[in-house]
Amino acid sequence: MPNSKNVDMLAKVAESLENSKGVFFIDYRGLSVKETQELRRGLREAGAHMKVYKNNIVKIALKNAEMPEVDGLNGTVAYVFYENDPVEAAKVIKEKAEAFEKIEWIGAIADGKALTAEDAKAYADLPSREELMAKLVYVIGSPLSGIAQVLAGPARGLATALQAVADQKAA
Template identity: 40%
Template sequence: MLTKEQKVQEVEELKKKFSEAKSAILADYKGLNVAEVTELRRRLREQGVEFKVVKNTLAKIATKDMPFNIDEYLEGPTAIAFSYKDPVAAAKLLTEFAKDHKNLELKAAVVEGKAGGKDIVEKLAKMPPREELLAKAVGAIQSPLFGIVWVLQAPLRDLVYTLQAIQEKKAS
């Protein structure tokens, strides 16, 4: 049993986690044994994701003033995976883990201050990782620049080819 002071501290900690996390995935872990939960925590920790079992009432209080509402998903045993770096990492790992462990049920996701149901978790899980998205963005920006450089070099290149052809013609 938590004291009132511990409950206040837990609410403040949850508020901080929700405001700092890029994404938070809510899951029902009922039916998972200790070894399975430990394995899940280890996998998540390797990706920089924190997995925390929460009391639904305290989570409701913590998110009361947030721009999203997750009250409808706070039923039964609830654990939340907070991802601080990559918003997709937690969704990918939990979805993958849930395929092998049918007792893990994904409930909802909070991403960038917006909450959604299980469908949001599935969409997040299908997204490419952050690094891949950044690489694609850089490639998209870089590609036109190379085209511009190529076009700007064309007249100079043509002049060099023409002078080379004239020199070869005079030499023969």
């Protein structure tokens, strides 16, 4: 019969998997308590949260949720569950990994697919959702403003010519 603590932990992992769009796996070995708190705070601001569970229980939860299996879930693994944008969470992990020089990427599950450490790390180099929306607005708006300027050109020229005639008659 399984230990009740393990059953409770399995339920928590299953709930985290259900409530998130994906998860990053990182090796956090060597982080101090202060550094861990700083990482958790940054992730919370990005709409993600970091938990540490027993690796075997996470593997069972992944299997129960019919999610792909990820290699490398051994040792000190932290699980970063993100609710919205994986890019924001990945950027926080990358930033803290560079600052602390102690965090290693193990992999991820995103869009229902298992990712390698390199693929997971690549998410941090993508533009955020807000950046993409701003670029889209610019791309859509740029031709429209050009068309508006071209269409306004003849009217502007006519107004300038009329003003010149008015100034000439006034002089």
